[in-house]
Amino acid sequence: xxxxxxxxxxxxxxxxxxxxxxxxxxxxxxxxxxxSQKSLRAVTGKTADxxxxxxDCFAFANATDGPLLLGVEEGQDAPPADQQVPADLPDTVRRxxxxxxxxxxxxxxxxxxxxxxxxxxxxxxxxxxxxSTTNGRYFLRVADQSKxxxxxxxxxxxxxxxxxxxxxxxxxHIPRGEVDAAKRxxxxxxxxxxxxxxxxxxEKSDDELLDHYHLAQGDTLTNLxxxxxxxxxxxxxxxxxxxxxxxxxxxxxxxVNKLVWDDQTQSPxxxxxxxxxxxxxxxxxYELPDGLYxxxxxxxxxxxxxxxxxxxxxxxxxxxxxxxxxxxxxxxxEIVNPGLLPLGVTPQNVLHTTVxxxxxxARLFHDxxxxxxxxxxxxxxxxxxxxxxxxxxxxxxxxxxxxxxxRRRIPxxxxxxxxxxxxxxxxxxxxxxxxxxxxxxxxxxTARELAATLELxxxxxxxxxxxxxxxxxxxQSSGRTQATRYFVEPRxxxxxxxxxxxxxxxxxxxxxxxxxxxxxKRALEELIERGAVRxxxxxxxxxxxxxx
Numbered sequence: 018x019x020x021x022x023x024x025x026x027x028x029x030x031x032x033x034x035x036x037x038x039x040x041x042x043x044x045x046x047x048x049x050x051x052x053s054q055k056s057l058r059a060v061t062g063k064t065a066d067x068x069x070x071x072x073d074c075f076a077f078a079n080a081t082d083g084p085l086l087l088g089v090e091e092g093q094d095a096p097p098a099d100q101q102v103p104a105d106l107p108d109t110v111r112r113x114x115x116x117x118x119x120x121x122x123x124x125x126x127x128x129x130x131x132x133x134x135x136x137x138x139x140x141x142x143x144x145x146x147x148x149s150t151t152n153g154r155y156f157l158r159v160a161d162q163s164k165x166x167x168x169x170x171x172x173x174x175x176x177x178x179x180x181x182x183x184x185x186x187x188x189x190h191i192p193r194g195e196v197d198a199a200k201r202x203x204x205x206x207x208x209x210x211x212x213x214x215x216x217x218x219x220e221k222s223d224d225e226l227l228d229h230y231h232l233a234q235g236d237t238l239t240n241l242x243x244x245x246x247x248x249x250x251x252x253x254x255x256x257x258x259x260x261x262x263x264x265x266x267x268x269x270x271x272x273v274n275k276l277v278w279d280d281q282t283q284s285p286x287x288x289x290x291x292x293x294x295x296x297x298x299x300x301x302x303y304e305l306p307d308g309l310y311x312x313x314x315x316x317x318x319x320x321x322x323x324x325x326x327x328x329x330x331x332x333x334x335x336x337x338x339x340x341x342x343x344x345x346x347x348x349x350x351e352i353v354n355p356g357l358l359p360l361g362v363t364p365q366n367v368l369h370t371t372v373x374x375x376x377x378x379a380r381l382f383h384d385x386x387x388x389x390x391x392x393x394x395x396x397x398x399x400x401x402x403x404x405x406x407x408x409x410x411x412x413x414x415x416x417x418x419x420x421x422x423x424r425r426r427i428p429x430x431x432x433x434x435x436x437x438x439x440x441x442x443x444x445x446x447x448x449x450x451x452x453x454x455x456x457x458x459x460x461x462x463t464a465r466e467l468a469a470t471l472e473l474x475x476x477x478x479x480x481x482x483x484x485x486x487x488x489x490x491x492x493q494s495s496g497r498t499q500a501t502r503y504f505v506e507p508r509x510x511x512x513x514x515x516x517x518x519x520x521x522x523x524x525x526x527x528x529x530x531x532x533x534x535x536x537x538k539r540a541l542e543e544l545i546e547r548g549a550v551r552x553x554x555x556x557x558x559x560x561x562x563x564x565x
Contacts, residue, residue, distance in 0.1 A: 057088040057100065057136070060110055070110075071117040074141050087125075088136030096134035102127045107137060183335050184241040184377045185231050189254055193224070193233040196246040200284060201227075204245065204385075213384045230384075231377045240335070241377055245284045252281040259330055260340040261288060263296050268347050274298075279340075285330045285378070286385065292326060293319055298345055314433075316425050317350060320401050321410075324394040325421055327387055329354040331379050339418070352421045357414060364412040367395050368472045398423075400447050403454025404440075406432030409470070431510055432457045438513045439491055452482040453505070456492055461504035463496075476501075520560055 053073050058064040073085055087110070088096045107125040114123045124140040205226055209219045218229060227233040232242035243251050244258060252258045258281055265274035276295060278288055293299060299322060302313040329341045329352060339355025358364075359372040373379045382388040389397070398410050406429045411422040427433070435457055439445060445453065455470060456462060464476040473479060476499050483503065486492040491509070495502050524537060541561060544550040552561045 054086045054089045054091050054093070056090055057096075057102070060087055060106065060113075060137070061103075067113045067117060070139075071114055074114060074118055074121050074123055074139075085139040085141060086136055087139055088134075095130045095132050096136040098132045098134045100134040100136065102135040102137055110137060110139065182376070184239060184375055185234065186240050187234055187237040189238070189240070189243060189251065191238045191243055191247065191251050192236055193227065193238050193242070195248065195251070196238065196242070197248050200246050200287075204284075204286070207385050211384055211386055213386060230381050241381075244335075244378075245286065245381070249280065249282050252284075255335075257335050257338055259285060259288065259333065261292060261326075261343065262340050263292070263343040263345065265298060265345045266347075270346075286382070286387065288330065289323060289326050289387065292343070293322060296343070314405075314427065314430075317423065318401050318405065321398050321423060322350075324388075324398050325352045325423070327382060328394050328421075331382055331388060332359060332374050334374060348425050350423045350425065352423075354419045355417065356419070357417075358419055364414055366472055367412055368399065396447060396451070399451050400454070403458070404433070404436040404450055406430055406436075406454075406458065408458070409455070429458055434513060435505075435510050443485070443489055443491070448482045449486055452479075453486055453491060456503055457505045457510060459504075461502045463499065464501040464503065465499045467503060520557075524561070 055070070059066050059070060070085070070087075088100055088102065104127075107127055110125045111123055114121070122142050124142070125137050126140070127135055128138045129135050201223070205223055208214050208226060208230075218226070221229060224233070227242065227246075230241075231239055232246060233239060238247060238251075240255060243255055260277070260279040262279075263274075263276040264272055267273050278291060283291060299315075299317050299319070301316040303316065304313055326341075333339075333341070333354050334356040337356050341355070342351070342353040344351040344353065358367075359374040361372045362370050379388070388394060395410070395412075402409060402423065406427040408424045408428070413420050413422075432454065436450060436454055439453060440450060443449075452467070452471065455467065462470070464479060468474075468476045468479055471479075471482065473482075483492060487494060491505065492503055493506055494504075521534065521537060521541070524541070541550060541552075545552060550561050552559055554560055
């Protein structure tokens with residue numbers, strides 16, 4: 018956040034929730050964890066590997082339904098244009114997998130892509146019971162991998178994977194006509210106004226929309242419907258409806274203030290909107306030196322607090338009792354959520370792993386523009402905190418709860434202007450802002466240390482995070498291989514003296530390679546004529562600068 022942005026927040030104005038930008042490989046039309054792609058060779062001829070295909074089927078059936086695309090290579094969006102699927106292959110796939118799976122339904126269909134090529138779309142619905150191999154092995158889909166489930170995690174899988182998800186159960190038998198009319202009308206109005214809801218969905222009647230989002234089933238509200246649309250006494254009957262407690266501690270660890278949202282009058286969406294304005298401590302500010310002036314900086318960023326609340330409400334186990342705690346200490350804020358992380362997610366992979374414990378609630382939050390369905394929100398929290406010069410969030414998993422700690426102080430205030438100026442100059446991606454923020458807060462990090470901090474599997478995976486930062490000299494390096502040290506030049510951090518030069522190829526890369534060079538060049542010539550851009554050199558050696 019820029020200094021101007023922090024100043025606006027310091028004046029007591031509620032900063033509106035910023036839209037999350039599609040960045041890198043993080044935002045896709047379909048989350049990577051909900052599908053898998055394999056060559057057609059995996060199910061034909063001597064190269065057929067039916068056991069490997071069956072493993073993916075088990076993993077999808079135990080997680081969330083998703084298609085397995087047979088005939089589309091990894092990294093490709095379509096099959097080869099000349100590829101044809103033999104007429105008897107779908108039946109062969111169904112028969113071979115039926116011999117190797119238990120409690121798994123496989124539905125193969127031959128599909129013709131727009132380029133004329135064919136592939137098999139193998140749909141695997143969510144299993145009604147835990148799916149296992151014939152020899153008692155279990156698998157679960159985590160991100161883009163099918164991982165084995167062993168030891169105590171097998172019991173967790175069985176408890177979390179009930180035959181009927183908690184959200185769609187109708188055990189309270191509350192008629193849909195007894196909804197809170199004000200909550201229903203507000204929710205339906207927000208859905209119809211959302212850019213994330215398809216036009217065909219918006220055209221549904223009120224009752225059809227409730228069915229579409231699994232808020233009602235037949236004449237009865239589901240548990241999700243009671244949670245989001247029920248009256249106060251209905252929500253109280255759920256017994257696991259969320260309760261939020263805010264507790265403030267002094268420097269001696271003594272409680273000095275407490276706020277509780279426990280009357281069950283508010284839906285999860287309303288709780289998010291209620292907490293921030295009702296806790297004045299979140300909007301406290303402190304001063305940072307800024308040349309001859311002093312700058313007011315909020316103690317906590319609204320985006321960070323909201324993302325943490327969204328994560329706590331969407332990913333908590335609603336079959337388990339326990340309150341959400343916001344513990345405010347003089348130097349930190351701790352968000353404590355009951356239950357463990359969803360199976361497959363750990364504190365070491367939370368940046369890159371997506372597992373949705375409450376699928377339908379997550380979908381509703383996504384369509385209401387309260388969260389990004391593809392991610393847990395932690396990448397956004399990392400980005401905001403690091404761009405403000407604050408440490409990254411600290412996540413720990415205890416035996417019955419998950420705790421996230423956000424630090425209040427800014428060890429290096431100069432990082433705020435540095436990231437803002439770098440982003441303004443180079444239009445950084447989310448990954449680049451995170452990596453640059455980390456390095457700006459440290460004297461230097463080795464390749465191995467940086468990869469570990471970013472939860473990457475190897476130092477080779479650092480390339481998309483650092484390649485352009487190194488090219489622009491925002492980040493320097495010394496050494497080789499895993500001993501390579503990356504750092505931000507201290508003089509650059511203090512002076513903010515970026516060259517800001519760009520070739521036309523760099524500009525096209527930032528705005529999208531699909532844009533033809535001619536309109537880009539024409540736009541640059543107009544900016545040069547208006548004095549907003551200057552240039553040096555000719556032809557391929559020409560470089561452009563923005564005129565401040």
